[in-house]
Amino acid sequence: MSKIINRIENIKEEENKIGSLIARSLHNSYLTGKFLSLKEIADACFVSQSTVTVFAKHLGCSGYRELITTLKIESNNLRANLPDKVDDFDLLAEFERSTIKTFKDQILYNEELVKISNIIKKSNNTFVLGAPQLLDETQYFCELLSVKISNIFLLSRRLSTYMFDKVNTISSGDTVVLFVAGNGTKTEVELYDMVTGIEGVKALVFCSESQLWKFEKKANDDTIIINIDSDYFPHQPLFRKLQVNYFLIKLFLLI
Secondary structure (H helix, E strand, O other): OOOHHHHHHHHHOOOOOHHHHHHHHHHHHHHHOOOOOHHHHHHHOOOOHHHHHHHHHHOOOOOHHHHHHHHHHHHHHHHHOOOOOOOHHHHHHHHHHHHHHHHHHHHHHHHHHHHHHHHHHHOOOEEEEEOHHHHHHHHHHHHHHHOOOOOEEEOOOOOHHHHHHHHOOOOOOOEEEEEEOOOOOHHHHHHHHHHOOOOOOEEEEEEOHHHHHHHHOOOOOOEEEEEOOOOOOOOOHHHHHHHHHHHHHHHHHHO
């Protein structure tokens, strides 16, 4: 079963919805360890207390009290994995230990990475799209691969007409690579939903843990999904980029 915080992260990305305000407040509490009472969060989000209770029940809890209790446990677990206030050298040593553990865990993905590299090498065309949070990594991925292969296309969000024209050309024998994390991932999800319905199109997804459910529910034999979050670091962009770039280096070596 997914963590409460993962479901909250998904809801907070929904635009123009009351639930997203509550989710953002809860997400902030999860990170800081400071939790509001039912009245306080209702006032902060300009909603009624009953609305917050309905939100909690939507997450499978009996009410706000159970939601906060569960979220506190998850917040404490997160904070237990973070280093205490120590001197600078101890802090760096803890970071290095966490980095080594993260990279060791990546060995579990080696088989998938070899498969991905072979898929891309054999693909007629490879189309790449990334969410705003991973835009730099997406562009870098294309630049790296373009050194070795010529049939790779970056689906730029800034050139929407070009992007839609290219999307309409995707057919059997092509590959779509997606980098997904943070807010504003609707385009990536819609493209994934479209290409998984086209026979013979491979979908390769690198995504944050909170986004996994959006892709796993439609996964098939032509799909490979890789979690870019680490169990040893907070699920935040700064630490996520470390893992993503390590994946990219491996793929560059393989291709």
